[in-house]
Amino acid sequence: MGKYYFLIAGLQELSLDDSKVPVAVTQFRDEVYDALDGADRKLMDLLLLENDCRNLISLLRSGTVQGGETDMRPCLFGTEQLEELISCVKAQERCPSGIPQFMYDFVEEWQDESWHEVAEFPEDRLWGLFYDYALQCGNDFVQDWYRFNLDLNNIQIAITGRKFDLDVRRLFVGDNAITHALRTSGARDWGLSQELSFWDDIMLLQEAQDLNDRERKTDMLRWKWLEQNSFFHYFTVERLFSYMVRLGMVERWTSMDREQGQKLFRKLIGELKDQTEVPSEFRVN
Secondary structure, eight states, X not given: OOOOHHHHHTOOOOOTTOSSOSSOHHHHHHHHHTTSOHHHHHHHHHHHXXXXXXXXXXXXXXXXXXXXXXXXXXXXXXXXXXXXXXXXXXXXXXXXXXXXXXXXXXXXXXXOHHHHHHXXXXXXXXXXXXXXXXXXXXXXXXXXXXXXXXXXXXXXXXXXXXXXXXXXXXXXXXXSHHHHHHHHOOXXXXXXXXXOTTXXXXXXXXXXXXXXXXXXXXXXXXXXXXXXXXXXOOSSHHHHHHHHHHHHHHHHHXXXXXXXXXHHHHHHHHHHHTTSOOOGGXXXX
């Protein structure tokens, strides 16, 4: 692990309330990448690999990436590389160099028509594989970050499911102590309030009635986690990783107006309700 004194000393201050992103995520990555050692580059790459997973799902579903080539999220691989991956799977050739094996394995599963009969939400399978991959990165801070997000997302799904009286057990990603509790416990807090330091923060999120506001507060919780847990990582890759995550948050919020935010969350709630009849009084209009 390297020390990046000049890089980190020159970082601009960030706030989630910034009205303008100081530098695009892709530009930031390009500027710092050459200064990183190989192991640290792979850690930073995980952040872009998340978008590759989203683009891969979009390609498999519709044959194109969301937003098109001119509006792609910052990612590691271009559309041509993902299309090559899909072609290699179809031809039963080895995984293309540089692309993680888990993405090849997922496309292989996708090609199996019988798999779709039992996999109601294939993207959850991909995210499970991604988290397994990220949690093996070998860096405690980055592993804790992805574990925190995995638990946060699963708990929010559980809360939404209970609110709408939905069986969401099949939607949980991963298999750990938290998902086990969410699937099996009938307790009000699933037995987790004493186990998770951020439990009270999650409960506060539920007070936000506006979905856009709730998502912003969720990002504020993520922001808080990053600041607290990277505090003593003064000049190492953990600080750069934290900065790039927060930069991505600012970039996303400055590019998304309120109407777009509402559409996004209607889509998310719609996915939760898919194939499940929800009482009309709980439907999001």
